[in-house]
Amino acid sequence: MSISPEKEKDVAQRMARLGISEDDLRETFIRSSGPGGQNVNKTATCVYLVHLPTGLSVKCQQDRSQTVNRLLARRLLLDRIERLKTGRIAAEKARIEKIRRQKRRRSQRAQEKVLELKHRQSERKKLREKVGTEDA
Template sequence: MSISPEKEKAIAERMTRLGISEDDLRETFVRSSGPGGQNVNKTSTCVHLVHLPSGLFVKCQQDRSQTVNRLLARRLLLDRIERLKTGQISAEKARTEKIRRQKRRRSKRAQEKTLELKHRQSEKKKLRGKIGGEDS
């Protein structure tokens, strides 16, 4: 399976725009796993791509073709580098950390404190009841 020259050109333009050269990348090929039969078992179609200056890496085995996986790996790596340069990664990390904190179970002490505050509030509300008796 071949890749269109337009896609290759787009990747090359994006790499130059981000200031990344082919020398900055280390590309290795390993055997894929999963569906694909004999082709996957015999050939090294999984692409492991490392950006040496930043240390970022991606592993791509989405397709049975090594050439397609090479393009997809480059695209994924460029996405990550772009997010790193624009500062989106820190925003994403902050968002995921916030969600993790929200989902985390509260400590016993925090639960007791919340219950105590609720009891106090209910006591205050009880005091707001009618003062006089029933015989008005």
């Protein structure tokens, strides 16, 4: 079973975009398990792919064909690396945005609202005072 050149090109473009080269990957082939009959028992169709810089690994045995499993393993690995990189970037952006919000001045309307709430609270507290006893 062969893979279309468009799919191979798509994976190559994603690898280039993420800055991953084939030298960063270690690929080994293992015998698959499960359905597939004699083909699975005789040939090593399971693909085990490791991205050496990050240590992420993927094992793929979805298809009886080794070439299809190679493509699928690369896709899975690229998804994981992408998630890892965008997760870090998103977390850093969120942290910076939180600090920016904390440092930002309140608007005039917001300040007035806060003061109004404080005044109401102080009025409530005044009502809690003990009632004075009159000496007659």
